[in-house]
Amino acid sequence: MRGNDFAFRKKKRDEIRIEGLEVFAHHGVFPEETKLGQRFFVNVVLYTDTREAGKKDDMALSTDYGRVCMEIHAFLTSHTYKLLEGAAEYLAEHLLCRFPFIEELELEIRKPSAPVPLPFASVSVTVTRGWKRAVIACGSNMGDKENYIREASRKIEEDEKCRLISSSDLIVAKPYGGVEQDDFINGAFLIETLYEPEELLAFLNRLEAEAGRERIIHWGPRTLDLDIIFYEDDVIRTDKLTVPHADMHNRSFVLLPLVQIAPQWVHPVYRKTAAELLGMLQEP
Helix, strand or coil: CCCCCHHHCCCCCEEEEEEEEEEEECCCCCHHHHHHCEEEEEEEEEEECCHHHHHHCCHHHCCCHHHHHHHHHHHHHHCCCCCHHHHHHHHHHHHHHHCCCCCEEEEEEEECCCCCCCCCCCEEEEEEEECEEEEEEEEECCCCHHHHHHHHHHHHHHCCCEEEEEECCCEEECCCCCCCCCCEEEEEEEEEECCCHHHHHHHHHHHHHHCCCCCCCCCCCCCCEEEEEEECCCCEECCCCEECCCCHHHCHHHHHHHHHHCCCCECCCCCCEHHHHHHHHHCC
């Protein structure tokens, strides 16, 4: 899969709203709450693109709000959480994984019978969650290089919190960083993910470990290297993670695959597209 404009389309803000869905469930900090249960009310706004479904008047192209209601009810009655925050977090994730047309959602769980010894109407927790776009650079220069990258692609695609949108061609590149070693095979993946940046990093590190990567020599040989190049338009600088990748604009083996799958993705610091960064690198 290559060469689409996925990364640059503005997300649709059409809405499907479900309001006041009543569910009797067993959530709460106190034992009597989880034992006896109580009423909860759920409001949810599903952000999606309704145009094609509306034009063709076809339910198969839309999100069935009846099924969404049933999923909410089934989830909240089959799980128990101490906190409304927990119930909201995992329910939001469940709905986003279960219904492919939902790009983002706003979910409120309201608890009118919370154990508060004062007059009040209800307490509630509202969360907004959705699919985020990211670019992952991949590389290998040990063993069956192409197979390590194919396996990484397969595992990303199979993870319920990731959607593999596009993959670049694989290119052969000389080692970077001055360590004498075999040539690399490099590529890039364009994905959607429910992982937050450091969660995504942990997931990618796990895939590297499963491929037998050992971090012994800086810039040394490796079975599998997976780096977050972009995550939405975020600029992240922590002890664990730097996004955009700090030296990506100087690396043709990153920019060439990137331009295949996301040529118009704008670097949030340099304000240049991937194609422009590659052109600047190739200038004498």
